[in-house]
Structure formats: C-alpha cells, structure tokens
Amino acid sequence: MSWVTKTLSSTLGRKLIMALTGLFLILFLTGHVSGNMLLFKGDGGEAFNKYAQFMTTNPAVKILSYLTYISVIAHVIYSILLTRKNKSARPVGYAESKASTNSAWSSRNMGVLGTIILIFLVVHMQGFWAKMHWGDMPMVTYEGETYKDLYQIVQFAFQNEILVAGYVIAMGFLSFHLSHGFASAFQTLGLNHVKYSPAIELIGRIYCIVVPVLFASMPLYIYFTS
Amino acid sequence: MKLTLKVWRQKNKADQGGFVTYPIDGISKDMSFLEMMDVLNEELTEKGDDPIHFDHDCREGICGMCSLYINGKPHGPQQTTTCQLHMRSFTDGDTITIEPWRAKAFPVVKDLVVDRSAFDRIIQAGGYVSVNTGGVPDANEIPIPKKIADEAFDAATCIGCGACVAACKNASAMLFTSAKISQLALLPQGQVERKERAEKMIAQMDAEGFGACTNTGACAAECPKGISLSNIARMNREYFSAVVSSENM
Numbered sequence: 001m002s003w004v005t006k007t008l009s010s011t012l013g014r015k016l017i018m019a020l021t022g023l024f025l026i027l028f029l030t031g032h033v034s035g036n037m038l039l040f041k042g043d044g045g046e047a048f049n050k051y052a053q054f055m056t057t058n059p060a061v062k063i064l065s066y067l068t069y070i071s072v073i074a075h076v077i078y079s080i081l082l083t084r085k086n087k088s089a090r091p092v093g094y095a096e097s098k099a100s101t102n103s104a105w106s107s108r109n110m111g112v113l114g115t116i117i118l119i120f121l122v123v124h125m126q127g128f129w130a131k132m133h134w135g136d137m138p139m140v141t142y143e144g145e146t147y148k149d150l151y152q153i154v155q156f157a158f159q160n161e162i163l164v165a166g167y168v169i170a171m172g173f174l175s176f177h178l179s180h181g182f183a184s185a186f187q188t189l190g191l192n193h194v195k196y197s198p199a200i201e202l203i204g205r206i207y208c209i210v211v212p213v214l215f216a217s218m219p220l221y222i223y224f225t226s
Numbered sequence: 227m228k229l230t231l232k233v234w235r236q237k238n239k240a241d242q243g244g245f246v247t248y249p250i251d252g253i254s255k256d257m258s259f260l261e262m263m264d265v266l267n268e269e270l271t272e273k274g275d276d277p278i279h280f281d282h283d284c285r286e287g288i289c290g291m292c293s294l295y296i297n298g299k300p301h302g303p304q305q306t307t308t309c310q311l312h313m314r315s316f317t318d319g320d321t322i323t324i325e326p327w328r329a330k331a332f333p334v335v336k337d338l339v340v341d342r343s344a345f346d347r348i349i350q351a352g353g354y355v356s357v358n359t360g361g362v363p364d365a366n367e368i369p370i371p372k373k374i375a376d377e378a379f380d381a382a383t384c385i386g387c388g389a390c391v392a393a394c395k396n397a398s399a400m401l402f403t404s405a406k407i408s409q410l411a412l413l414p415q416g417q418v419e420r421k422e423r424a425e426k427m428i429a430q431m432d433a434e435g436f437g438a439c440t441n442t443g444a445c446a447a448e449c450p451k452g453i454s455l456s457n458i459a460r461m462n463r464e465y466f467s468a469v470v471s472s473e474n475m
Binding site: 002003007010011012013014015016082085086087088089090091092093094095096097098099101102103104107108110180183184187188189190191192 | 299330442455456461462463
C-alpha cells in the first residue's frame with residue numbers, strides 16, 4: 001500500500017475526505033440556492049431558463065458539476081465505510097444510555113439524516129436534472145433563441161402538494177445535517193482556534209438555517225402564487 | 227438510602243453475561259459509589275456468592291482505574307471519576323443500572339472489569355520521547371513558555387480511564403490519543419519523534435478497532451479531567467502534516 005492509500009484508508013484519512021467533500025457540497029449549495037433565487041424574479045422564467053441553459057452548457061460549470069457528482073458519491077461511500085467501522089467498534093451496546101445529555105441529536109444522527117437527504121436527492125434529480133439533460137422538454141423562445149423551459153417544469157411540479165411538503169420536510173433534514181456538518185468539517189481539518197472557531201460556529205448556525213429556508217421557500221412560493 | 231442495583235454480571239470473556247438485580251439498604255449519602263459497591267460485595271461474600279468484580283485503585287480520582295457506566299453515563303451523573311462520585315448524587319429508592327465500558331477494543335474480562343490494554347499499546351506505539359544518556363541536564367536548560375507548558379499539562383492530565391471511548395457513540399479513542407499526542411507535540415522534548423508518533427499512534431488506534439470521530443463532543447463532555455476537543459483538532463493537524471512530510475512510505 002502506498003502512503004496515499006494508507007492515509008486515505010485510516011480513520012483520519014476517511015474523515016478528511018468526508019470534511020473536504022462536505023465543504024465542497026456546502027459551496028455547491030450556496031451556488032445552487034443563489035442561482036435558483038431567479039425563480040422569484042417574476043419574469044415568467046426567462047432569467048431562470050437562461051441560467052439553467054448556462055449551467056448545463058458552460059464548460060467551466062461542467063467541471064464543477066463533475067466535482068459535485070464525485071463529492072456526493074465519495075461523501076456517501078466514505079460515510080458507509082466509516083459507519084461500518086464505527087458500528088463494529090461497539091458490538092455490544094448499552095442497556096441504558098443518556099447520550100442526549102452530552103451531545104446534540106443532529107451530531108449523533110448524521111448517517112440517518114444523510115440517508116434521507118440522499119433519497120431526496122435521487123427524487124429531486126430525477127424530477128429536474130434528468131429531465132433537463134435527457135428528458136422531453138417544452139421549449140421557449142426569447143429574442144429569437146430557443147431554450148428548454150425548465151421553469152414550466154418547476155411550476156408544474158410544485159402544483160403537487162405532496163411534492164411541496166416532501167421538499168419542505170427534506171430541507172428540514174438538510175438543516176439538521178448542516179447544523180452539525182458545517183463546523184464539524186472545520187474541526188476535522190484541524191481548524192480549531194480561539195480566534196476563528198466562534199466565527200465558524202456562528203456562520204454554520206446561520207448557514208444551516210438560511211440556505212434550507214431559502215430552498216424550502218421556492219416550492220412554497222410557486223405553490224401559493226400559481 | 228434504599229436502592230435497587232441492576233448490575234452486569236459476566237463470568238468471563240466467553241460468557242454471554244446478563245443483568246442481575248440486587249436490593250441494597252442502609253447506604254449513607256456520604257459514601258462514595260465504590261464504597262456502596264464494597265457494601266454490596268461484603269453482603270454477597272457473606273452469603274457465599276461471587277462478589278461483583280470492578281476496577282478501582284487510588285480512589286482519589288487520579289489513577290484512571292475506576293470505570294462503570296452508571297445510569298447511561300460513564301462515571302455516572304457527575305463529570306468526575308466513579309471513586310469521586312458520591313451517593314448524594316442519587317435519591318432514596320433509585321434504581322441504578324451499572325454496566326461495563328462497551329467497546330470492541332475493551333473486552334469484558336469479568337463483570338464490570340474491562341481490558342483497557344489497547345490504550346497501553348497506543349502509548350507504546352509512539353507516546354514516548356527520546357532521552358539522551360549522560361549527565362543530568364541543568365534545570366531550565368530548555369526554555370518553555372508558561373502558556374505552552376500549561377497547554378501540554380492540560381493534555382497530560384488525561385488519566386486514560388476510557389470514559390471518552392465509553393461515551394462515544396462510535397467507541398472512538400480519539401480524545402485519549404489526541405491528548406497523548408498533544409502533550410508531547412507541544413513540548414520541545416517531543417519534537418524528535420513528532421511525525422512518527424502521530425502516524426504510529428493513529429495506526430495503532432485504528433488497528434485496535436476503535437471507531438472514528440463524529441465530533442459529537444460527548445467525550446469531552448464526559449471526560450473527568452476536562453480534556454478539550456481542541457486536542458483532536460491538533461491531532462488531525464499533526465497527522466495530516468506528518469503523512470505529507472515524513473519519510474515513512
């Protein structure tokens with residue numbers, strides 16, 4: 001085994017991958033939520049459709065999107081590897097455990113939260129991402145140029161109250177996942193310092209509320225305005 | 227005080243084990259938890275039963291020998307060692323559940339006694355410093371800033387009791403290992419083996435079958451010596467910088 005594979009198969013190496021991919025996905029979420037704010041523009045979806053076209057064709061965005069796919073897959077695989085090691089580390093459990101007195105619920109349930117988010121991600125990508133890439137899309141023309149009308153697909157999808165409710169609930173789980181994951185990633189990278197750690201924790205607490213709330217407001221806005 | 231004790235009994239490593247309930251009466255609030263166990267064991271011995279085996283040594287909170295997972299928490303409801311836990315932390319009529327530390331790396335030897343020699347092997351892997359032979363060095367020959375000395379000392383206060391492993395949902399030994407790595411990495415005497423130490427101690431920690439860290443903070447919350455999570459961040463820095471800069475392939 002080379003030193004690289006040896007390092008990446010140690011518990012700390014695996015945690016390093018979890019932290020780096022997690023932080024990259026946090027960056028992705030920031031970009032994703034910012035772009036999708038165009039749904040609120042009220043221009044019949046022109047800006048949103050042009051943005052969607054840009055995001056699926058621009059070569060630089062393509063590289064970022066591949067990095068995002070890799071991050072998601074690596075985050076899932078390494079979480080499975082770590083969880084298996086963690087479960088095997090305690091073959092006989094406690095009859096009585098008061099874990100809630102020493103740690104936050106979200107920190108103890110990152111695997112469960114992540115699994116729910118993964119299920120949401122599959123449904124979400126199948127509904128929009130797969131349609132945009134390979135599906136039969138309605139077209140729309142702005143200034144003589146045709147675009148795929150993703151806006152219409154989104155508008156249609158969020159007429160369904162079950163889907164809207166599912167999205168809102170999923171964002172709740174995302175919020176809990178981020179509430180621990182954000183600061184935890186920095187701790188894993190060894191970035192724990194009296195000067196910066198309080199700021200990281202504060203940003204994490206704000207981020208884990210603001211981003212999921214903005215995401216959840218999109219299906220709610222569409223459902224109640226159309 | 228009158229209490230009901232639900233105690234884990236296990237004959238040996240191979241035995242399945244199970245809980246046995248013991249009623250106990252006449253316990254003073256001023257007794258330590260271990261003294262209460264002594265009273266119970268005396269009763270058991272008088273009846274001709276096998277007394278409950280549990281680890282203990284100094285009973286002053288400094289050796290790290292006592293363990294016990296009491297009512298769902300390592301060392302019980304107070305953030306202290308079990309020998310420093312007193313019966314005034316409980317109320318008359320309570321049922322107290324007493325379990326051994328649970329971790330693959332800490333196999334149960336008998337009843338509440340677990341084998342914590344995995345910790346010794348982590349120390350053996352790199353928790354030492356090279357000392358040259360020769361004359362006795364002058365005092366204060368190596369200047370160490372007070373702040374650094376204090377930080378190293380804080381890490382060194384770890385008594386290796388294993389409450390961190392017991393509290394962690396992953397039975398991870400990272401708080402222990404990080405305290406031992408930190409204590410030496412901070413001091414000038416620890417620089418010679420610094421990189422090798424981080425690599426070897428973490429490799430040993432993994433080999434012993436401890437879990438990984440999820441940064442829940444349960445270990446630090448339960449540590450009787452108040453070892454801080456900042457040690458785990460330091461261990462991660464030590465390890466990541468060691469693997470990219472050491473010459474060990």
